[in-house]
Amino acid sequence: MATAQKYSYNVEQKGLQGTDKPRRFLAAFSAILRHGNYNVALDTFSRLSAKCARCAAACQIYQATGADEDIPCHRSELLLRVYRRYFTQSGILRAKLFGGFTLTEQCIDEMAEHFYRCTACRRCKATCPVGIDHALITHLARWVLAEIDIIPRALLVSVREQLEGSTGNTSAIPVPALKDTCEFLEEELQDIYNVDIKFPFDVEGAEYVFFPAVSDFLMEADTLMGNAAVMHVTGGSWTIGTGNYDGINYGLFYSDRMMERIVKNVIAETRRLEGRKILIGECGHATRSAWYVPTFGGPDAPPVVNCMEYAYEQLKAGRIPLKDEKILERVTYHDPCNIARSGRIVEQPREILKAICADFVEMWPNRTDNYCCGGGGGTVSIDEIRKYRTGPLGKRKADQLRDTGAQLIVSPCANCKKQLKELCQDNELDMEVVGLHDLLLRVIDFGVPAREPAAQGVAAG
Amino acid sequence: MMDAWLRWAMGPLFWTALIFMILGLLRHLALTLWEGAMAYRRAGDKDIPVGKLLGTTLRWMVPLGRLGNRWLFSITTLLFHVGVILVPLFLSGHIELWRRGLGLSWPAIPNWLATALTWAVIVTALAVVVQRVAAKDSRALSRFQDYALPLFIAVPFLSGFLVMHPAWNPFSRDPTLLVHVMSANVLMFMVPLTKLSHMILLPFTQFVSELAWHFPPDAGSRVAVTLGKEEEAI
Numbered sequence: 001m002a003t004a005q006k007y008s009y010n011v012e013q014k015g016l017q018g019t020d021k022p023r024r025f026l027a028a029f030s031a032i033l034r035h036g037n038y039n040v041a042l043d044t045f046s047r048l049s050a051k052c053a054r055c056a057a058a059c060q061i062y063q064a065t066g067a068d069e070d071i072p073c074h075r076s077e078l079l080l081r082v083y084r085r086y087f088t089q090s091g092i093l094r095a096k097l098f099g100g101f102t103l104t105e106q107c108i109d110e111m112a113e114h115f116y117r118c119t120a121c122r123r124c125k126a127t128c129p130v131g132i133d134h135a136l137i138t139h140l141a142r143w144v145l146a147e148i149d150i151i152p153r154a155l156l157v158s159v160r161e162q163l164e165g166s167t168g169n170t171s172a173i174p175v176p177a178l179k180d181t182c183e184f185l186e187e188e189l190q191d192i193y194n195v196d197i198k199f200p201f202d203v204e205g206a207e208y209v210f211f212p213a214v215s216d217f218l219m220e221a222d223t224l225m226g227n228a229a230v231m232h233v234t235g236g237s238w239t240i241g242t243g244n245y246d247g248i249n250y251g252l253f254y255s256d257r258m259m260e261r262i263v264k265n266v267i268a269e270t271r272r273l274e275g276r277k278i279l280i281g282e283c284g285h286a287t288r289s290a291w292y293v294p295t296f297g298g299p300d301a302p303p304v305v306n307c308m309e310y311a312y313e314q315l316k317a318g319r320i321p322l323k324d325e326k327i328l329e330r331v332t333y334h335d336p337c338n339i340a341r342s343g344r345i346v347e348q349p350r351e352i353l354k355a356i357c358a359d360f361v362e363m364w365p366n367r368t369d370n371y372c373c374g375g376g377g378g379t380v381s382i383d384e385i386r387k388y389r390t391g392p393l394g395k396r397k398a399d400q401l402r403d404t405g406a407q408l409i410v411s412p413c414a415n416c417k418k419q420l421k422e423l424c425q426d427n428e429l430d431m432e433v434v435g436l437h438d439l440l441l442r443v444i445d446f447g448v449p450a451r452e453p454a455a456q457g458v459a460a461g
Numbered sequence: 462m463m464d465a466w467l468r469w470a471m472g473p474l475f476w477t478a479l480i481f482m483i484l485g486l487l488r489h490l491a492l493t494l495w496e497g498a499m500a501y502r503r504a505g506d507k508d509i510p511v512g513k514l515l516g517t518t519l520r521w522m523v524p525l526g527r528l529g530n531r532w533l534f535s536i537t538t539l540l541f542h543v544g545v546i547l548v549p550l551f552l553s554g555h556i557e558l559w560r561r562g563l564g565l566s567w568p569a570i571p572n573w574l575a576t577a578l579t580w581a582v583i584v585t586a587l588a589v590v591v592q593r594v595a596a597k598d599s600r601a602l603s604r605f606q607d608y609a610l611p612l613f614i615a616v617p618f619l620s621g622f623l624v625m626h627p628a629w630n631p632f633s634r635d636p637t638l639l640v641h642v643m644s645a646n647v648l649m650f651m652v653p654l655t656k657l658s659h660m661i662l663l664p665f666t667q668f669v670s671e672l673a674w675h676f677p678p679d680a681g682s683r684v685a686v687t688l689g690k691e692e693e694a695i
Binding site (some may be wrong): 027028031032034035036037038039040041043044047048049050051052053054056057062066068071073074077125129130131132133136147156159160163164255256257258259260261292294295296298343 | 489492493496497499500503504505506508513517518521524531534535538596597598599601602603604607656658659662663665666667669670672673674675676677678679680681682683684685687688690694695
């Protein structure tokens with residue numbers, strides 16, 4: 001389908017057509033308010049926004065651009081003013097008496113532009129004295145925009161393939177290609193580590209059904225080999241389902257309606273295989289989306305475990321045998337916003353890294369106060385904004401990385417990995433971006449001598 | 462004449478303003494609690510991290526450790542709030558009026574502290590406005606009420622100080638007292654209608670933000686039906 005460049009990102013032609021966008025926007029907004037849970041937040045935020053600008057200092061975009069429209073509170077107001085004017089009694093009355101704000105196509109274009117400049121990283125939330133969650137507003141605004149077909153094409157085509165395509169996944173990998181890839185990875189593990197590790201398919205009744213970011217099968221071989229190696233040495237019962245093997249959920253970035261369908265598919269595949277738990281690979285947004293399994297799957301929905309949580313528990317229990325040698329390169333850790341901001345997965349990866357690295361350094365700030373990689377909220381998939389992502393949006397992260405002097409950046413998220421790799425390229429940072437399981441793979445003691453010195457940089461710790 | 466104005470301002474108008482403020486705030490509270498309860502009832506995942514949210518709420522209610530990235534502005538506003546809360550409620554003169562009127566009384570703060578806090582409010586109100594204008598980001602966000610409210614809040618404090626300290630007062634007592642009472646009355650009318658309503662809503666904002674992320678399980682499907690998109694291809 002044809003695309004057009006009206007915004008910084010491409011949208012499909014239907015997103016640009018029609019002269020009644022304001023009417024359609026309000027109809028969509030109304031439907032979402034009626035069926036969603038956003039009213040109470042919008043009412044509260046509208047009533048007490050203090051406009052103190054503390055959020056400005058927390059926002060990496062504003063830090064880089066200094067542009068008024070990049071202040072989180074300023075951006076949220078773009079949607080809140082629509083809410084106040086059309087969906088509150090006082091707003092409707094005020095408009096009747098005094099006129100004032102009217103939603104126009106120009107306002108919609110403004111929202112379309114600015115709600116995709118924000119990565120919805122939620123860093124500003126922690127600095128707001130009245131607790132306004134600007135990322136929630138970004139999240140909601142994007143959904144309303146999506147219902148009038150304003151969606152970055154990169155996100156849309158991925159979801160279309162995942163929900164309606166023949167492969168059922170965002171990278172359009174058919175099952176035979178998936179199996180070929182896994183066979184290749186098994187051979188690699190055999191050739192390099194001299195160990196027979198399997199990627200099990202469609203094992204019914206397995207404890208864990210594995211959903212990595214499907215792009216890992218194309219781009220992150222070491223991460224997947226690390227995942228398989230951890231399951232192997234710990235004797236974990238796991239499987240990949242050929243009905244659905246994609247943890248990616250771009251619904252989180254632009255539409256709760258799509259998110260609901262994608263999460264339900266993950267649950268359905270787990271139930272088809274009679275799996276007991278959902279194991280998510282190294283991916284921040286896939287993990288956060290999967291945390292919505294109880295929302296969409298009901299009270300008997302399978303529990304969700306991130307692979308780092310699994311590895312940490314196993315390491316703590318002494319079930320991951322490690323070589324005496326440690327990773328020698330200086331290693332730093334990037335907290336993916338979607339798992340770290342809420343504080344849910346913060347210390348587990350650090351504990352693992354401290355156990356396996358000789359020189360682990362923190363970047364600053366970190367943990368729940370981390371900066372986004374610059375590719376959050378789905379922006380990393382939008383190639384046409386790469387200059388913006390690795391420029392102003394990623395500047396703060398580039399500075400942070402440079403300050404660590406690290407050689408390896410551990411980033412347990414497929415999206416952050418892609419963004420950080422591009423960030424390093426475009427900012428001339430001589431650093432390698434790896435997954436946590438890539439490093440674990442190098443230091444696991446399989447009990448047999450490796451055939452190739454793959455674990456370079458490993459020496460007695 | 463002045464006497465009559467004062468009696469009206471301190472009598473019927475004061476009670477009207479006070480009741481308007483209380484009812485207005487109660488309306489906000491009731492609406493927020495009701496909407497929050499509805500959101501909770503509809504949420505698919507009812508696991509709300511209450512302890513964590515309570516902690517965050519309390520830390521923001523007493524934000525001493527949270528001066529953060531704008532420490533001067535934060536200290537200014539913190540001091541402003543301390544004065545605005547303590548002086549009207551705990552000034553011995555005010556408590557005396559409550560005692561005479563309704564027979565209610567409670568411990569007062571010493572007058573020297575009230576005077577110090579009154580000046581703190583006046584100075585920080587001006588400082589808030591100056592800082593709002595001076596900082597590019599807050600200037601970009603500020604509405605008329607953001608400038609007007611701190612200045613207007615300073616009026617009853619300044620006039621109150623002058624009433625309490627006649628030696629400093631270039632005007633006669635009664636007009637000053639009238640300004641004091643009238644500005645306080647107007648403020649009370651404004652509380653539920655402006656961002657000042659945060660005085661009742663602040664303890665709930667963290668919960669409200671969290672609740673909004675707890676989606677109803679079928680919200681997406683229902684939106685599709687409402688918009689006639691059930692069969693529409695992506």
